Structure formats: structure tokens, C-alpha cells
Amino acid sequence: MDGFSDLSLFTLVARHRNLAAAARDLGVTPPSISKRLAQLERRLGVRLLNRTTRRVSLTPEGELYLADGSRILDELAELEQLVTKSRGEPTGLLRVNASFGFGRRRVAPAVSKFIARYPTIKIQLHLSDRPVNLQEEGFDLGIRFGDVPDAWINARLLVKNRRVVCASPDYVKAFGAPTTPHDLTRHACLVLRENESAYGTWHFTRGKKAETVKVDGPLSSNDGSAVLEWALDGRGIAVRSQWETQTLVRDGKLVVLLNDWALPNADIHAVYLERHQLSAKLRTFVEFLGEELRANLA
Numbered sequence: 001m002d003g004f005s006d007l008s009l010f011t012l013v014a015r016h017r018n019l020a021a022a023a024r025d026l027g028v029t030p031p032s033i034s035k036r037l038a039q040l041e042r043r044l045g046v047r048l049l050n051r052t053t054r055r056v057s058l059t060p061e062g063e064l065y066l067a068d069g070s071r072i073l074d075e076l077a078e079l080e081q082l083v084t085k086s087r088g089e090p091t092g093l094l095r096v097n098a099s100f101g102f103g104r105r106r107v108a109p110a111v112s113k114f115i116a117r118y119p120t121i122k123i124q125l126h127l128s129d130r131p132v133n134l135q136e137e138g139f140d141l142g143i144r145f146g147d148v149p150d151a152w153i154n155a156r157l158l159v160k161n162r163r164v165v166c167a168s169p170d171y172v173k174a175f176g177a178p179t180t181p182h183d184l185t186r187h188a189c190l191v192l193r194e195n196e197s198a199y200g201t202w203h204f205t206r207g208k209k210a211e212t213v214k215v216d217g218p219l220s221s222n223d224g225s226a227v228l229e230w231a232l233d234g235r236g237i238a239v240r241s242q243w244e245t246q247t248l249v250r251d252g253k254l255v256v257l258l259n260d261w262a263l264p265n266a267d268i269h270a271v272y273l274e275r276h277q278l279s280a281k282l283r284t285f286v287e288f289l290g291e292e293l294r295a296n297l298a
Contacts, residue, residue: 004076006040007069010048013037014066015138017055070138074279090281091120097134098143101224102268103127106243107143110292114285121281129194129222134273140282142271143289145241146264155269156286159293162242163263165202166254170234177257178237181211188236189215190227202239204261211261241266243297268293 013022019030026033034051041048048062058066098107103125111123126132126139134142148155165184167177178184181204191200199220204211217236221227224240231238232253248254270286 006036006043007065007072009033009036010040010062011066011070011138013049013056014058014062015136017057019051019056070135090118090284092281093122093124094141094281094285095124095126095139096141096143096285097126097128097132097137097139099131099145100127100129102143102145102241102243106293106296107289110289113292114288117288118284121285123285134271140272140279141286144269144271145266148269148271154273155271156290158268158270158286158290159243159297161266161268161297163239163266164242164245164249164259165237165239165257165261165263166231166245166249167237167257168232168234169252169255171231171236172255172257174234177255179258181213181258181261184213184215184237187215188217188219190217190230190236190238191215191220192224192227192239193220193222194224203264204258206261239263243268243293246297 009022009026012025013019013033016022016025019033023030023033037049044061044065046061047059048065049056050059096107096111104127108125111125115121115123131142131144132139134140143158144155145161165178175187178187181202184202189200189202193199200215202213202215204213215237219227219230219235221230224244227238228240228244230236231240232248237257245254245256249256270289272282272286
């Protein structure tokens, strides 16, 4: 059997932690995946996966095989890229993760333009409601907002972005505009409930001064697009990103409030693992995406 093919199959199953999902990706049946894995384990003489009816988990040997195997597959991809460099364009598969809202509205359109320019690259765009672990899930690239805390992850700034407090002109006309962060406690605020952050806690800074405000209101959601729609409907005050509010503010559909106060960093980064830092296909895509985003936010 082809060792590289087996390694690729195992990596795909380990990424999904599910035989059926891996089978869908490959266009084959789950029993055929199971048979290939069993043959691989017999050849190696070790068990790589613990299987249940719904999920699979890695054994210690499987963790080792995945870690070193992923590196080998990356090196093979880089070798193939080097050999085909004379063709003048990058090739291969990129797996990209982004959030639902930003992914739909900004990343997906950029991917469409990118593929038109670089047809020899394949891209799998996976949208999620929270950041995924690039290494564990097998992604080449993640699009992240704010600071990047993990030292083992490389990050490249794609575009500057800031969070703003905003409301519709109708809301401001009816209820007035807050002049300090504390004033928000007397307003209907639209709360975004996502990730592991404290719901309804907004952090402000101005120079050396910092204020934390616990806000509340009749509406909350785990979807930023829903919160934005409610703000446009005049249902309350929201915190949203510049990338989605800039045009609405310019068109007079939203008003920026407390503009002399800053909210936590919301710059948009491309993050990737150390081993990918020299990938031509990755570098080309990151540069293209950054150009697209900067043009849209100009």
C-alpha cells in the first residue's frame, strides 16, 4: 500500500474524529475507510484509533503518528511546490477557517476572486461560531480578530479594524446618546453571547483610564449579524466591528457613539502554524486576502 496515501487518510480521519465525515470528504463509504485504517494498523503493528459508534479518538501512538505525519505531509507538499515552481503559479489545497459572519461576507467573496486568478489551488473554507485549533483540526490558516496570544502561532496583520458602539438614528432620537460608558447601564443594549467571554461586559479605555460596564437589554444572540440587524431596527445599542458598520455609518443608517473611547483590539489577522511559514500557496493567499480586505475597508 502507498504509505503517503495511508498517512493522508489517517490525518483526514484524525481531523474529523469521525469516519462518516472523512468518507464524505473522500467520496467513499465509511466501511471502506474503516478497512483501510485496519490495514494500516496491522501494517504498523499498533492501534492508532479508539473507535466508538459515533466518534474516534487517538491513542498515544496515534497522536505521535499524527504529529510527525502531518509534518511529513507538509514537507512533501513543499517539495512538490518547489519542483513545480517553474510553472509560475502556486498549487495545492488550503484549508481555511473563519467566523460565520466575516467568512460569509468578506472571506468567501475574496476566495472566489482568488480561485479565478489561481485556478491550480483548491480551497476548503470552513466557517464556525468560534476559533478552532489549527493543529488539531488540520487547518492551514485561520482568520482571527484581536490579539493573537499563542506564541507557537504565526500571525500576519491583514487589516486594521476597530470595534465601535453604535445605534440607529431613530434610537438616538428617541432615547438620547450616552456621553460616558456608565450611561450605557440606562440604555437597552444588544448583547452578543459568543465564545467564552463574559456576556454583556463591555471594556472601554481612554488614555490611561479604563472602565468596565455590565450592560443589559431585552435582546441577545450568539450571532453578530442578528445583533447588527436589531441595531438597524432601532432596538438598542450594539458593539460591532468597523468592517461591517463602516458603510452603514456612511449611509446614515447607524450612528457611532462614545467615539472618544476605545474598545478591545479587533485587528484582523491571518494565523498559521510555524511549519507553514514558507508555503508559497499560503503566502500567496494571505497577501491576496489582505489586499482585498484593505481595499474594502479603505
